Amino acid sequence: MIRRLTLTRALVYGVLLAFAIYYLFPLYLVFATSFKRFADVSLSTMWDWPSPISLESFAQAWNGRPEANIRGIGDGFLNSVRMVVPATVISCILGSLNGYVLSKWRFRGSETLFTLILFGMFIPYQSILIPLVRFLQSIQLYATISGLVLVHVVYGIPITTLIFRNYYAGVPNELVEAARIDGANFFRIYRSVLLPLSIPGFVVVAIWQFTQIWNEYLFAVVISSTRAQPATVALQNMGGGQFTEYNVQMAGALIVAAPTLLVYVLLGRYFLRGLLAGAMKG
Amino acid sequence: MARTTALPRIRAASRRWDWERIIPILMISPSIIAIAIFVYGFIGWTGYVSMTKWNTLLPDYTWVGLENYRRIFQDVRFQADIRNTVVFTVVFIAGCLALGLTLAILLDQRIRGENTLRSIYLFPMALSLIVTGTIWRWIFFPGNYPADPSGINLILAKVGLEGLQWGWITDPTIWPGSRPEWLKVKLLVPLALLPMTLAAIWQMSGFTMAMYLAGLRGIPDELKEAARVDGASEWQIFRLIELPLLRPITLSAVIILGHFSLKVFDLVMAMTGGGPAFATDMPGVNMYYTVFQGNAFAKGSAIAMIMLILVALLIVPYLYSNRQEEM
Numbered sequence: 001m002i003r004r005l006t007l008t009r010a011l012v013y014g015v016l017l018a019f020a021i022y023y024l025f026p027l028y029l030v031f032a033t034s035f036k037r038f039a040d041v042s043l044s045t046m047w048d049w050p051s052p053i054s055l056e057s058f059a060q061a062w063n064g065r066p067e068a069n070i071r072g073i074g075d076g077f078l079n080s081v082r083m084v085v086p087a088t089v090i091s092c093i094l095g096s097l098n099g100y101v102l103s104k105w106r107f108r109g110s111e112t113l114f115t116l117i118l119f120g121m122f123i124p125y126q127s128i129l130i131p132l133v134r135f136l137q138s139i140q141l142y143a144t145i146s147g148l149v150l151v152h153v154v155y156g157i158p159i160t161t162l163i164f165r166n167y168y169a170g171v172p173n174e175l176v177e178a179a180r181i182d183g184a185n186f187f188r189i190y191r192s193v194l195l196p197l198s199i200p201g202f203v204v205v206a207i208w209q210f211t212q213i214w215n216e217y218l219f220a221v222v223i224s225s226t227r228a229q230p231a232t233v234a235l236q237n238m239g240g241g242q243f244t245e246y247n248v249q250m251a252g253a254l255i256v257a258a259p260t261l262l263v264y265v266l267l268g269r270y271f272l273r274g275l276l277a278g279a280m281k282g
Numbered sequence: 283m284a285r286t287t288a289l290p291r292i293r294a295a296s297r298r299w300d301w302e303r304i305i306p307i308l309m310i311s312p313s314i315i316a317i318a319i320f321v322y323g324f325i326g327w328t329g330y331v332s333m334t335k336w337n338t339l340l341p342d343y344t345w346v347g348l349e350n351y352r353r354i355f356q357d358v359r360f361q362a363d364i365r366n367t368v369v370f371t372v373v374f375i376a377g378c379l380a381l382g383l384t385l386a387i388l389l390d391q392r393i394r395g396e397n398t399l400r401s402i403y404l405f406p407m408a409l410s411l412i413v414t415g416t417i418w419r420w421i422f423f424p425g426n427y428p429a430d431p432s433g434i435n436l437i438l439a440k441v442g443l444e445g446l447q448w449g450w451i452t453d454p455t456i457w458p459g460s461r462p463e464w465l466k467v468k469l470l471v472p473l474a475l476l477p478m479t480l481a482a483i484w485q486m487s488g489f490t491m492a493m494y495l496a497g498l499r500g501i502p503d504e505l506k507e508a509a510r511v512d513g514a515s516e517w518q519i520f521r522l523i524e525l526p527l528l529r530p531i532t533l534s535a536v537i538i539l540g541h542f543s544l545k546v547f548d549l550v551m552a553m554t555g556g557g558p559a560f561a562t563d564m565p566g567v568n569m570y571y572t573v574f575q576g577n578a579f580a581k582g583s584a585i586a587m588i589m590l591i592l593v594a595l596l597i598v599p600y601l602y603s604n605r606q607e608e609m
Binding site: 013016019022023026029030044047094097102105107111113115119120122124125126127129131132135154155161186211214215216217232235236246249250257260261263264265268271276 | 302303305306307309310312313314316317320321322323324325327331381384385388389393399401402403404405406407408409410411412413414416417418419420421423425430432433436437440484488489492493496541544545547548551552565566569570573579582583585586587589590593597598601602604605
């Protein structure tokens with residue numbers, strides 16, 4: 001009996017580890033290729049571990065080759081930072097306010113409104129893309145970072161509202177009511193009751209929006225010019241034939257992945273909560 | 283729940299100060315107006331454009347009814363898109379559910395190093411699909427096999443399985459390859475789509491695992507203990523207690539994964555751009571090229587509207603039933 005049990009255990013661990021390899025080997029390839037010297041790059045040795053380790057690929061992925069008129073992803077990376085920071089901050093504020101209203105100040109029809117807002121989270125953005133481009137052109141925000149910020153904030157409203165609404169639903173109404181009896185108004189209750197309890201909610205939403213906006217591609221490629229290009233577009237353009245060196249592409253992929261991976265490693269718990277909040281209610 | 287008992291009193295109180303009812307509405311109205319315009323207004327606009335003649339750079343709002351829809355359904359490329367979407371969706375969802383459930387069940391066996399393993403399974407979710415696509419494009423880049431293989435083919439050569447080498451994302455073969463009279467594309471499974479599905483499963487199965495694991499952890503231990511006391515085997519506990527209780531999670535997962543696959547765009551762009559011969563093309567990719575390279579705005583809008591309808595068929599019943607539950 002005991003032998004059989006340990007055998008089953010071993011099998012369980014074996015399967016779990018085998019799948020860990022499935023998830024990790026692409027990462028291995030990224031490291032193995034992006035840290036090679038140019039001299040060592042060849043398709044026949046792509047799975048070999050780099051020796052010596054070199055950062056040449058990263059330098060070229062970041063800077064491009066200006067003499068050959070090939071752009072790196074450095075500019076795109078900085079554009080992404082300039083886009084993602086304001087968009088995330090504004091998203092958090094809006095989502096928090098909306099969630100507060102929809103959980104603690106419900107009015108007639110507010111549930112229907114909430115459902116209508118939620119639908120916006122699921123639509124394929126292709127179905128709003130043409131009017132969106134025309135609209136941004138008409139208000140002179142097309143192909144600008146501000147335009148991208150606006151778009152990400154607006155289409156982030158459903159998910160941020162959802163997460164905050166569910167988060168605030170967990171705050172007892174008795175607290176709100178007590179504050180109201182003490183004469184606190186809408187803003188006062190928000191500031192002194194909800195906001196101090198909101199830190200984890202803000203972290204979850206900020207991580208979610210940061211990750212989504214950083215990783216997004218469709219809006220990024222449609223609503224940007226060379227000047228305002230985010231990192232995902234820069235990476236994709238790099239793959240589109242400008243560079244044949246796959247080590248440079250892999251280094252680029254690692255550069256683009258680094259910020260969200262870092263957030264994942266440091267704040268994985270909150271990341272998971274955001275994911276599940278998007279998937280399930282409450 | 284507490285909130286339902288306390289709310290009526292707040293509402294009753296707010297009737298006394300009218301502005302207290304108005305301020306919340308005022309505070310949420312910018313968002314509502316934005317959603318009304320950017321989601322519903324723009325969808326309406328796209329729907330309108332899809333019934334016009336605007337298929338050149340200059341807007342032409344001449345009404346043509348459903349002509350653009352008729353045309354795209356007769357289009358080889360769009361027929362391929364629909365075929366690919368069906369195949370991709372089925373394989374992708376089945377793969378994610380099977381893998382996610384398996385990993386969740388195994389991880390639920392009091393595993394040492396559970397946190398580490400879970401983080402490993404889930405980390406692809408943090409990556410951009412452009413990053414994922416870039417990496418997997420090189421994994422599935424076949425090289426000049428058998429002489430000079432690359433990626434997976436190179437590994438196969440190294441372990442002596444040269445016989446299993448093939449073109450992966452560059453293989454235009456459709457299996458089994460018959461074409462019905464009324465279609466312009468061959469059916470059913472484009473082989474190049476399978477490696478792409480594998481990359482998509484890599485990205486999303488950890489997420490499915492996390493959902494199932496949260497579900498399993500939500501099942502009270504007493505329930506399983508009681509069954510054990512009654513002499514149920516572990517298999518019976520799984521099949522008769524855990525599996526039925528996980529059904530709502532499966533439903534949520536199918537909705538999330540399904541709408542992901544109906545909209546898939548970035549991954550295709552990064553891995554294949556839709557080729558070879560539209561074997562991996564998808565409606566989202568087609569719409570992008572049709573509009574932003576072909577300037578066929580009306581046709582592209584029609585494709586977008588069909589995407590929207592497919593997503594709505596999946597999402598609206600789900601949102602509606604969620605609302606019913608809450609009321």
